[in-house]
Amino acid sequence: MSIGLFHTRLSISNALLGAPVLTLDLLVDTAHKRVSGIASVFQATWPTVNYREPVWGSFSESKLTANVENHIILTLDGGPSRPPSQIAQTFHLRGILGSDWDSGFVDYRYEEQGQWHEVKHVAVHQAPSEQPHPGPHPQPLYAVAVQQAQTSGDLAQLKTVVQQAEQQVAHEGALRSALEHLKAEIARLEAR
Incomplete structure (x- = not known):
């Protein structure tokens, strides 16, 4: 695991057609074992979902068995309010990640339009970083x-x-x- 402060972008989905995809853009502070960022849930099929909220939380390192590498136990909460407030929290995530932060499984739930949606045992993958549009910049019309x-x-x-x-x-x-x-x-x- 990196030491200090680093950014990671995770894609969380069960790979079923039309299932929701959770993207986490996280800033990880290893010195204080804190995490903050943005959670985005998108689902293109009915009922469509376009959820996006700030998230915060913590992590710890744990050895699951004696001969296996360390794992990260990640806990996130989120919503329109900021920590330490628990008012109007609309997102909760608990999961176990590999020590490199690019694999694992999580359970999460989020509230959209007054209804809670729960997603269990979903695979975590490193997400591609968002890049600016490739190619030449469009020239203005005169x-x-x-x-x-x-x-x-x-x-x-x-x-x-x-x-x-x-x-x-x-x-x-x-x-x-x-x-x-x-x-x-x-x-x-x-x-x-």
Whole structure:
């Protein structure tokens, strides 16, 4: 186990299609045996779940048998309030992890919309770290190019700008309405 302060990201699921997936982004303080971070539960199937709350807790090291490596016993609580308050706690987790913090099993429960959901004996895996979107950054659309194409009535130039916009906004939802407006403008110009 690392000594000092370190970050770990754990994915907790039973690998059944449509089952909830718990992701823990944790900051581990080995000197004080404390843990804090964010718990996120996501389930895409009905009933959908999108739970996210701060969590805190502690851990201890334990040898389960004489010839086996140390294990981590992890205890987490969470909710909109902060420790030491126990008011409105909406998350509880208890588990045993490998000494490297990337394997093990946990039981957890969380409250969403006034109803408690309990998940038992779920496998723990190291989660991939979140990386910024790979590839080149999208370039901004320049209103000048659009205005020039519109005022000159150059339909080919306007179509080129729209094609470039389509490529840029393939993954960007914020510019979709502007793109739809440009497509409508092309249709209006073609109708002339």
